[in-house]
Amino acid sequence: MATVSVRPPAAEQARAAERRRRRRRSAWRRQLVALAFMSPWIIGFAVFYVYPILSSLYFSFTSYDILTDPVWVGLANYQFMFTSDGRFWTAVRNTAWVVAIIVPLQIAFGIGAAMVLTRVRRGLGFYRTVFFLPTMVPLVAAALGFVFLLNPGGPVNAVLGFLHLPEPLWFRDPAWAKPGLALLATWMVGQTMIIFLAALLDVPRQLYEAADLEGAGPLQRFRHVTLPMISPVIFFSVVIGVINGFRYFTEAYVVSKSGDWDNPVGTPQDSLLFYTSHLYNQGFEGFHMGYAAALSWVMFVVIMACTLLLIRSSRRWVHYQGGFR
């Protein structure tokens, strides 16, 4: 550059500067247009995410009941949570039950139902609609329906009695309440199933033909072709499942209150006390806002940690077509 000795005439230089300026101005304009289009989300993100997450961090170090000013208490909320709040640990255990049992059950059942759908030719549309239908029922209505179906003298126990099987008390019995909710979750498997159905139909046929040529049986085909090919969707479902575990609330609340509306959240005997139930109970029935904020921060950290862990581990077991994603 420096060796170029012929300097452009002044007019030329001015024109180049003008062009640069215009380009910079149009880049600016583009930036402004983009920001204008983005503005609803930018405002929403600041007001409904950034501010609340930060201010709940502050509230989590205070004792606050809305009516009087927050009082700084340092780590007392967290200390109480981890060392003296028995119901916190109950809620954690019950939530872990959801993540460890209900989520895998839904994934396994979703894959199973989707595989049945891939194998029928005639009537596929009909079966698909029927399998998906329960998912459309509003959760509150579905939960009330299952409260009725599983009541100790209800239809399910009538069938069990007819078959001379034990008749559990379901939602009245702390040992059977969560399995009752698992039944409800299995019934509402449609969303998971539809996603797996799409994934299964995407598996290239040649892979199965190649497996056949090599003499693979049905189990081997499932293990070595189907599972790796749908592993991204399994991964997605696991991540969503963990988050849903933390969100788990409506079914449990409806079931707990169904016997008598005065029942505390988590009835029977806290067997249906989940993480969000505890948060709701502390924050919005007891108005311990500081403690509820601490609970929500722990939830935030754990969800982030779980998601990162899952993404980390996914490198080992999730197989993306094309090898990269």
Add this chain to the structure above:
Amino acid sequence: MTAVSSPGARAGPVATRRRVPASVRRRRRLLAVANHSVAIALSIMFLIPFAFIVSTALMTNQQMGSLSIWPSPFRWANFTDLFEFFPFWRYAWNSLLYAGLGTVGVVLSGIPVAYALSRLQWRGRQVSFVLLLSTLMLPVQITIVPLYIIFVRLGWIGSLKPLIIPLFFGDAFTIFLLRQFFMTIPQELSDAARVDGANDLQILLRVILPLAKPAIAAVALFNFLYCWNDFFSPLLYAGNNPDTWTLAISLQQLTQLSRGILANLQMAASILFTLPVLVIFFLAQKVFVEGVTLTGVKG
């Protein structure tokens, strides 16, 4: 259902099919029978709760105590008695307001954001998109404490405002889905319009939106149903004001409204609450299944 396809379509493969040995054909038929048996068994499992709920909703009070499962006589009056127990239409109107206005807000605010994230070049686009995706991971529970406090200060508790107004500031899931869809529209279409002198707003309105109708229909549907079914937020923000209960809340509160309401009326109410959703589902099934698929595969 789909078995009733046109005869012409069925004749095609038959005519070109090679002769298959009888043993193979028999095996295939057996396999088909086995598959259908499993599918039918599962169908029954999925449908039986509906059957019990509908039959209970039609039972008389005396019959509820007995073990019979078929209502005799059918008591259709359960469905009309319901309206005496609680102001159904009031709650239905609240649900409709929440779901309807909420959907309008989510779609209106989501479209321009999705456009900026998919079809404009600007600094900060990647960062914004990653932030948006990370908010997808955050359940509402994480932010409710400070939001509740804000809404208390604004005097919005006991109204529908805390439910509806935030939806006018973009919803991550909607934006994400619309963005994924906008990405699939060829860039040449926008370029051609730009050469013709259209600005970005015009491109969005005249080029992108007409092509994105199916995606918009899908997100609108998802949002409507999400709000219609939502329980947690209405429970939180209704406060002590029953006038702002949505149907979802009132259904759960039926037991409170009339101490120990009978299961037949409760099931009847559940059916009335579920029916609009099922009607929408049957009318828009295709939009639906494709939309769910889009969320899973692109996610």
